Amino acid sequence: MIAKESTNGKKPYTLQAEAQRIYETIVNDPRLNVPEEVKTLADRIRFVGEETQPFYPVPYKCAESQAGLLGHVGLLALAIAKDRYVIDQSCEIDVDHALLNGLGALFMRHEGEWLSGSPKMMSAVKRWDHGQTRELYRQLATNIYKSKDGRWYSLHGNMNPTPLLEMLGVPQHNDQNLSWPQILEMYMKVVGDIDSTTLDNWSNNVYRTPGTVCYEKEEFETSPHGKAIKDEPFYELLPQPYYTQPAVSWSSVPFDPSDRRPLSGIKVLDLARAIAAPTIGRVCAALGATVIRVSCSTNTELPITLMDGCLGKTSVDVNLKTFKGRKKLLELIQDADVFIDGYRPAVMEHLGFGRDAVLGLVANRDRGIVYIQENCYGWKGPWTTRPGWAQIADTVCGIGLAIGRFNGFDEAHIFPGPNADYLTGHAGAAAVLHALYLRSHVGGSYVAQCSLLVSNLQMQSYGTYTSAQQESIKARNKELVGHMRHYDEIVSHGRNRHVVRGFIADRGFEGAIKKQFFQTVGGGTWGLNDLEVVSLALKFKDSPDGEGGKEGMRTDWDVGPCPPGYHLPEWVRKENEAFVPITVGETTVQG
Incomplete structure (x- = not known):
């Protein structure tokens, strides 16, 4: 969509035009050092959509930020596809759909109803809620x-x-x-x-x-940690000088000729929980990678995010606190192209599989590995090892207080929805594609780093909506803005459907929740019927200019979400006969 000139000579604001600006800012960020041959394809990304004006009830450009970053993911995917299959395609991103990608776990549907937080979901996932987080108290x-x-x-x-x-x-x-x-x-x-x-x-x-004082933006920026990470890009890509494996020709990566997605045949080990890091693997799976999610029956999982984190993946049960489990992971690493570490800093090191260990394990093979690390506070500064979640990242950098004031209260609020999680996951997915592109051209191994806080700082750097725009957003959300409070945490947002209502705004259900934004997958492994999940907002077109309407590379998932341990820990997906089936009851959720 191209914005028309206004009477004063300026282009009127549209979500699409701002997404384009943010996309160009990311692609041309000198800190990311995007290869020039990749940048030559930058005009193949287009931002579209029926909704052109801000509507989500926050002062920040979250829809435009998600879309712009996904545009960068799409660009890198196009570059790999051109290298690999000698195909010239383009990619469209609906900005509405991109925002749904930034809120996805809360938009899963089952039997025509919202699944997130429902009694059926809680019954399906309770086996892994060892921390009893389902208890409202x-x-x-x-x-x-x-x-x-x-x-x-x-x-x-x-x-x-x-x-x-x-x-x-x-x-x-x-x-x-x-x-x-x-x-x-x-x-x-x-x-x-x-x-x-x-x-x-x-x-x-x-x-x-995890815990933090809710700082003002300027207060955080002048803190020691704020100073340490003020210049960090969406992701840091670090070539490893001591690992000099040769360039990996794409012709050496086996794939199904009928599945010409950018990452077909790429093998990803996903050691992550709760949205941000699992999103990296989920996007890789949509782009064709084989992703093994390594979990354990003794691990506590967050019920509201578990299904979302398993989507598109082989889901296995491997206990890394046992010698047998470590041997199995050691075996899987030998064939892995990507290793995702989404645990607190030093957790994987204590288990024997930190970045230096994994880099060393593949040092003598003929292809390098991409080791990606995700955390809350970033990878520089005094708070690097602090535990944290998206809510912590929202409130430490000033976003929390700004959203509270947007709602009319001098108090801090969490962002309504896991925007920082998905923004970070999409940054991590871009880092994986970027690193694999470099591996195919110059070889070696790479460490990539992303974080919730840095992703928030990037979004803040794009500015807030004008006063007039914010008033318009409030008018589009009359029953929501001014009613959310500091004590409305994730359960309250879910029960009161704040996030869903904010996405719908004044557009009506059918106008906002569009069928083309969803993919239907099986829910039988959880004891449920079919699930509708938010699909990846990258829609490839089979021509460089996007004309003709023919679909290009697919971005759907081959498999729906499967519970931890449903598959055997092997690269060829096989069901685990020892998995105990899930029976979903109709018990109500406490509270």
């Missing part, structure tokens, strides 16, 4: 509360809120049968009796549970 500790010194503090219970509840000195379960408002009141009182400095020290140094 335990979940509500993950929230933003005002501390004794008047600062807003963002708490997060991680996969298991037990340490957080111990830190706050409250019971582990709702022994007094408190109601939802009473639980919130209890936490407000407890946190209100502790100053923010004590909370910060306890969270990050003693109990090692």
Whole structure:
């Protein structure tokens, strides 16, 4: 879509034009050092869509940022496809669809209803909820509360809120049968009796549970950590000088001739949980890669994100705390092209499979490996090893306070939806494509790094909407803006459908939730019927200029989400006969 000139000579604002600007900013970012031969294809990316004006209830350009970054992913995919198959294609990205990609886990549908947080979903995934995060009482500790010194503090219970509840000195379960408002009141009182400095020290140094003061943007920027990461790009791509494997010809990567997707035949090991890092593998799977998600029956998974993280992947159960499990991972690494590390810094090192270990394990083979690391705070500065989630990344850099004020309150709010998670996942997917492109041209092994906080800083760098635009957004969300509060954490957003309602805005269900934005996959492995999942917003066209309407490379998933352990830990996908089938009950969710 091309914006028409206005009467004053300026082009009127459109989502598509701003997505294009952001896309060009990313592609030409000198810190990313995108090869010139890739940039020659930059005009093959086009941003389209019926909706042209901002509508999502935040002051930040989240739709345009997601679309622009996905454009960069599409560009790298086009470059690989041209190298590999000698085909010239183009790619369209609907900006609406791109925003759905940034909120995807909350938009899964089942039997015509929203699945996220429903009794059927919770019943299907409860086997892996060892931290009992489904209990409303335990979940509500993950929230933003005002501390004794008047600062807003963002708490997060991680996969298991037990340490957080111990830190706050409250019971582990709702022994007094408190109601939802009473639980919130209890936490407000407890946190209100502790100053923010004590909370910060306890969270990050003693109990090692994610937590941060909700800083102003300028306040964070002048902090030691803010200074350390202020110049970080969406992802850092680090060639490894001590590993000099030769260039990997694409002709040496076996693939099914009927499946000419950019990453067909590429093998990815996905060691990650909860949205950001799993999104890297999920995008790779949509682009043709074989992705093995390595989990374990003893691992705690976050129920609301588990199915989303398994989409398109071979899902295996490998316990890396056993010698047998480590031997199995060692075996899988020998054939892997990409290794995704989405755990806290140093976790994989303690298990024997950190980046230096994995790089060394493939040092003597004839092709290098891409080791990608994702974390919350970034890979430079004093807070690198702090634990964190998207809500922490939102509130540490000033986004939380800005969204609270957008809603009319002098308080911090989390971003309504996991935007930072998906933005980071898409940055990581771009890093994988970029590194594989370089591996095919110059060889070697690569480390790629991305983070939730840096992704947020990138989005902030694109600016906020004008006052007039923000007023228009509020008018399009009259029943939502001004009603969300600091205590509306992820469960509240889900139960009240804040994110869904914000995406629909004033457009009506049919006008916003379009069938072409979804893919139907099987849900039988979870004891469910078919699932509708948000498809990847990259739509390739079988011509350089996009004319003619013929579809190009596909971006659908070969397999729906499968539970951890459903497959055997092998590169050829096989079902695990020992997997215990899931039976979905109709029990209601507590709270």
